[in-house]
Amino acid sequence: QKEVEQDPGPLSVPEGAIVSLNCTYSNSAFQYFMWYRQYSRKGPELLMYTYSSGNKEDGRFTAQVDKSSKYISLFIRDSQPSDSATYLCAMSGAYSSASKIIFGSGTRLSIRP
């Protein structure tokens, strides 16, 4: 079993829809939860970062962490064609320079105009 599971999609929704992207994980030691966005033929870039459980909002994006269920989500409101990309969840345990970040396999999202 992978430490981090993510539905690969692809996911296609019309412009303006609410998008929900999800990941599950098995390692209860994870404390830091991230979402990266990767445009085609580019490197991933950090979109949002959450510590422990709870919600975090940034504009049209909301990240949720439920540590009791080992489940994290990213919601995109009023989705735009420019949101079309692959979204990777990532997580890690207590921070140290030697700790590793574990990535999900990514969900490919397409927003139809």
Place this chain on the structure above:
Amino acid sequence: NAGVTQTPKFQVLKTGQSMTLQCAQDMNHNSMYWYRQDPGMGLRLIYYSASEGTTDKGEVPNGYNVSRLNKREFSLRLESAAPSQTSVYFCASRRQETQYFGPGTRLLVL
């Protein structure tokens, strides 16, 4: 600031050839990483360097070697390329829980 730079952007190798992928960062980060990304597999860690002078194996180190030349530069070497090493390679540096990725090197091994 250029961030994380990688060279080359694209390379074609024949089986058995060797090559070195170069990575440099100008953000004064201690930690640097090499990943490969394959369809459906996400990012898999090859090697990482927690600080200048140290390197450690990641999830898929076989067939690769690394050198942390100084704080800025972290290179990845393929001594004898195999078709299974066809992939997109990303270098990253890290500040706390944020990783900063380079633009990637697309490698094709025939």
